[in-house]
Amino acid sequence: MEKNLKVIEGGITAPQGFEAAGVEAGVKYKNRKDMALVYSTAPCQVAGTFTSNVVKAAPVLWDKKLVETAPFVQAVVVNSGIANACTGKQGMDACEAEAKCAGKLLGIPETAVLIGSTGVIGMQMPVDRLEAGIEKLVAAKAGTLEAGLEAAKAIMTTDTVHKQIAVEFRVGGKKAVMGAMCKGSGMIHPNMCTMLGYVSTDVKISKELLQKAVSAAVVDSFNMISVDGDTSTNDTLLVLANGLADNAEIQADGADYEEFCEALNYVTKFLARKMAGDGEGATCLFETKVVNADTKQNARILAKSVICSSLSKAAIFGHDCNFGRFLCALGYSGVQFDPDKVDLFFEGNGKRIQVFGDGAPLGYSEEEATELLSAPEVTVYVDMHAGDQEATAWGCDLSYDYVKINADYRS
Amino acid sequence: MEKNLKVIEGGITAPQGFEAAGVEAGVKYKNRKDMALVYSTAPCQVAGTFTSNVVKAAPVLWDKKLVETAPFVQAVVVNSGIANACTGKQGMDACEAEAKCAGKLLGIPETAVLIGSTGVIGMQMPVDRLEAGIEKLVAAKAGTLEAGLEAAKAIMTTDTVHKQIAVEFRVGGKKAVMGAMCKGSGMIHPNMCTMLGYVSTDVKISKELLQKAVSAAVVDSFNMISVDGDTSTNDTLLVLANGLADNAEIQADGADYEEFCEALNYVTKFLARKMAGDGEGATCLFETKVVNADTKQNARILAKSVICSSLSKAAIFGHDCNFGRFLCALGYSGVQFDPDKVDLFFEGNGKRIQVFGDGAPLGYSEEEATELLSAPEVTVYVDMHAGDQEATAWGCDLSYDYVKINADYRS
Numbered sequence: 001m002e003k004n005l006k007v008i009e010g011g012i013t014a015p016q017g018f019e020a021a022g023v024e025a026g027v028k029y030k031n032r033k034d035m036a037l038v039y040s041t042a043p044c045q046v047a048g049t050f051t052s053n054v055v056k057a058a059p060v061l062w063d064k065k066l067v068e069t070a071p072f073v074q075a076v077v078v079n080s081g082i083a084n085a086c087t088g089k090q091g092m093d094a095c096e097a098e099a100k101c102a103g104k105l106l107g108i109p110e111t112a113v114l115i116g117s118t119g120v121i122g123m124q125m126p127v128d129r130l131e132a133g134i135e136k137l138v139a140a141k142a143g144t145l146e147a148g149l150e151a152a153k154a155i156m157t158t159d160t161v162h163k164q165i166a167v168e169f170r171v172g173g174k175k176a177v178m179g180a181m182c183k184g185s186g187m188i189h190p191n192m193c194t195m196l197g198y199v200s201t202d203v204k205i206s207k208e209l210l211q212k213a214v215s216a217a218v219v220d221s222f223n224m225i226s227v228d229g230d231t232s233t234n235d236t237l238l239v240l241a242n243g244l245a246d247n248a249e250i251q252a253d254g255a256d257y258e259e260f261c262e263a264l265n266y267v268t269k270f271l272a273r274k275m276a277g278d279g280e281g282a283t284c285l286f287e288t289k290v291v292n293a294d295t296k297q298n299a300r301i302l303a304k305s306v307i308c309s310s311l312s313k314a315a316i317f318g319h320d321c322n323f324g325r326f327l328c329a330l331g332y333s334g335v336q337f338d339p340d341k342v343d344l345f346f347e348g349n350g351k352r353i354q355v356f357g358d359g360a361p362l363g364y365s366e367e368e369a370t371e372l373l374s375a376p377e378v379t380v381y382v383d384m385h386a387g388d389q390e391a392t393a394w395g396c397d398l399s400y401d402y403v404k405i406n407a408d409y410r411s
Numbered sequence: 412m413e414k415n416l417k418v419i420e421g422g423i424t425a426p427q428g429f430e431a432a433g434v435e436a437g438v439k440y441k442n443r444k445d446m447a448l449v450y451s452t453a454p455c456q457v458a459g460t461f462t463s464n465v466v467k468a469a470p471v472l473w474d475k476k477l478v479e480t481a482p483f484v485q486a487v488v489v490n491s492g493i494a495n496a497c498t499g500k501q502g503m504d505a506c507e508a509e510a511k512c513a514g515k516l517l518g519i520p521e522t523a524v525l526i527g528s529t530g531v532i533g534m535q536m537p538v539d540r541l542e543a544g545i546e547k548l549v550a551a552k553a554g555t556l557e558a559g560l561e562a563a564k565a566i567m568t569t570d571t572v573h574k575q576i577a578v579e580f581r582v583g584g585k586k587a588v589m590g591a592m593c594k595g596s597g598m599i600h601p602n603m604c605t606m607l608g609y610v611s612t613d614v615k616i617s618k619e620l621l622q623k624a625v626s627a628a629v630v631d632s633f634n635m636i637s638v639d640g641d642t643s644t645n646d647t648l649l650v651l652a653n654g655l656a657d658n659a660e661i662q663a664d665g666a667d668y669e670e671f672c673e674a675l676n677y678v679t680k681f682l683a684r685k686m687a688g689d690g691e692g693a694t695c696l697f698e699t700k701v702v703n704a705d706t707k708q709n710a711r712i713l714a715k716s717v718i719c720s721s722l723s724k725a726a727i728f729g730h731d732c733n734f735g736r737f738l739c740a741l742g743y744s745g746v747q748f749d750p751d752k753v754d755l756f757f758e759g760n761g762k763r764i765q766v767f768g769d770g771a772p773l774g775y776s777e778e779e780a781t782e783l784l785s786a787p788e789v790t791v792y793v794d795m796h797a798g799d800q801e802a803t804a805w806g807c808d809l810s811y812d813y814v815k816i817n818a819d820y821r822s
Binding site for chain 2 (some may be wrong): 053054084085086090187230233308309311318322328329340354359360404
């Protein structure tokens with residue numbers, strides 16, 4: 001924990017001026033909340049990162065345009081169940097209808113309404129049910145922590161837990177708050193972006209600096225996780241800043257910007273880790289830390305290659321100290337290195353053992369290795385002995401339930 | 412089937428002068444054959460491709476050196492159970508001991524003996540058992556089809572079926588034969604190479620042209636398959652040509668070279684497809700054919716991205732027409748294209764339906780789609796409408812058994 005930061009209760013509604021709601025709209029799921037609203041009483045600067053997938057969902061196209069061109073934004077409407085991806089013009093029309101409906105009811109321009117969708121790809125949206133859902137959302141919105149929690153629950157798909165966080169920090173001498181929520185469990189392999197993630201803050205910051213901070217924050221957070229190697233069509237991270245903290249607007253690099261980035265990095269890493277640990281079918285969080293690599297980028301590539309490997313993930317599920325699979329994954333990552341220099345360790349339950357060094361397997365207790373690999377958070381720790389750069393990536397194990405969930409996800 | 416080619420019975424021993432054997436050596440497995448020998452009565456030209464993994468198994472390093480420097484080769488000794496990877500100097504010493512032992516017993520130089528290993532990574536080799544196995548192999552070797560079959564069975568690990576083929580063809584007016592065997596089921600994502608694959612032929616061909624033909628053949632065969640995205644430390648394809656067909660030596664491009672390549676391409680594609688269909692835990696062969704792409708390389712990348720996607724593979728296992736996942740995988744492949752131009756079809760059991768076109772889902776019968784996706788060989792057919800290049804990639808579905816096999820592979 002950075003010393004300027006304090007984790008506080010709540011999520012997206014924690015900062016001043018942010019309200020939220022989660023309601024049952026019956027978009028596709030039955031008997032659960034499936035639509036969420038985030039609303040700021042004051043106009044917000046917005047920044048975002050989006051999927052690098054060539055096939056972009058309609059709400060991604062909608063939000064990208066607003067982030068680039070809208071003078072301000074004030075609301076986000078999100079649904080789960082249907083992703084509104086591969087839906088052509090009809091999909092874009094659905095976004096516009098949602099934004100018009102929410103804008104009218106909230107008394108703000110339709111260009112101030114961001115849209116998010118997650119769920120099945122290739123299915124058209126039921127616009128009438130979305131509009132009815134928006135009416136309910138606007139009626140229910142509140143600035144309470146409970147309202148934020150309902151929103152965080154409504155955006156879940158195969159997630160088993162909701163994911164939110166709020167932190168308090170000081171910026172330019174003023175108390176500021178940042179809240180966030182996200183969802184993500186399958187089709188998780190973000191690339192310059194994440195699954196659906198929403199961050200609210202009352203910090204006053206220019207659009208340019210906000211985008212700079214967001215683009216930097218995703219590199220070592222959401223871009224360092226993977227559940228299944230599939231980069232979604234809908235990945236979206238949006239950060240809304242309404243300025244109500246009344247700090248002197250952050251317009252350039254410096255101490256204030258650093259304070260803001262520290263909070264944003266903390267929040268995005270927290271959520272990314274949480275998303276990886278709740279990967280579809282996961283029984284544990286599978287972390288890989290690469291230290292003493294020659295370059296930062298190579299450290300990232302090596303760490304990510306290990307947590308992406310199906311065989312490594314299956315070994316973690318089986319609590320099997322089959323360490324050759326981790327070396328194999330380092331080896332095909334694309335990074336050049338000398339295998340004879342690599343030290344490989346396992347960490348779990350606060351213990352640590354070395355299993356490989358000097359180019360050959362080391363003597364270690366299989367029993368101890370199995371115990372350690374049965375921890376709820378398992379780390380493969382790799383010392384490259386090639387420099388001083390490090391990176392950490394997060395994934396999860398590959399279980400029967402991953403297959404089960406994805407063999408009949410639509411039904 | 413190309414008209415110059417006829418598939419005949421047998422495998423690696425089908426061409427003149429090739430002998431083989433498979434024996435129980437107890438390297439790691441119990442009560443099954445786990446060592447194989449391929450031997451040519453005449454010296455052979457050899458060409459090969461090997462894993463691009465930075466972490467290369469000892470036998471890969473051994474074979475690479477021989478392929479580059481040995482004046483001729485005459486034998487291959489292969490074991491299953493232990494991969495002899497991540498084993499340092501001790502691993503290289505084991506290769507040398509095997510080659511010395513086989514060379515002495517066969518009356519050929521140790522530099523004429525290639526080595527192959529497949530199985531668990533990070534475990535040292537029991538050299539005494541390997542040497543005892545080699546004695547048995549040399550005693551048992553024969554030129555019969557049965558002996559070839561025993562060799563093909565002995566190199567299996569998690570494979571459920573042995574994989575071999577033989578073809579007869581004419582080259583330079585002479586009758587020639589090509590035989591082959593391979594193994595591979597998990598850790599399959601070859602890159603400039605394959606899992607263990609051995610091809611024998613009695614064609615007379617220069618070393619240079621042989622290597623050229625092999626390097627070209629892998630591009631659209633073994634490099635177009637994937638079971639789990641993991642590129643092994645041991646991938647090896649070797650082609651041995653002993654010249655006994657008595658054709659005029661192939662020393663340059665031309666009709667003779669084309670005839671040879673036609674046979675080699677047929678054999679390597681056959682084995683690659685067979686390997687994909689026997690992927691760990693697979694219930695079906697999952698083929699993706701991309702047509703009318705702008706470039707050949709883009710067609711390959713697109714096709715491979717689909718068969719590598721965990722979510723696409725799980726949908727195939729569930730017989731679920733969740734076509735958005737295939738579009739998603741095309742979208743994150745790295746190739747730029749216009750999604751609105753893509754037509755997507757499913758093929759199975761000799762039937763075909765279109766599910767996506769003009770940027771939106773099409774009306775189709777779910778029942779018909781499910782039936783078609785329940786076939787033992789399922790094809791996703793993608794028309795990019797962007798050019799005239801095509802490529803095909805082969806994989807398999809992702810099943811509970813994949814996880815089961817790999818959560819406790821070592822035990």
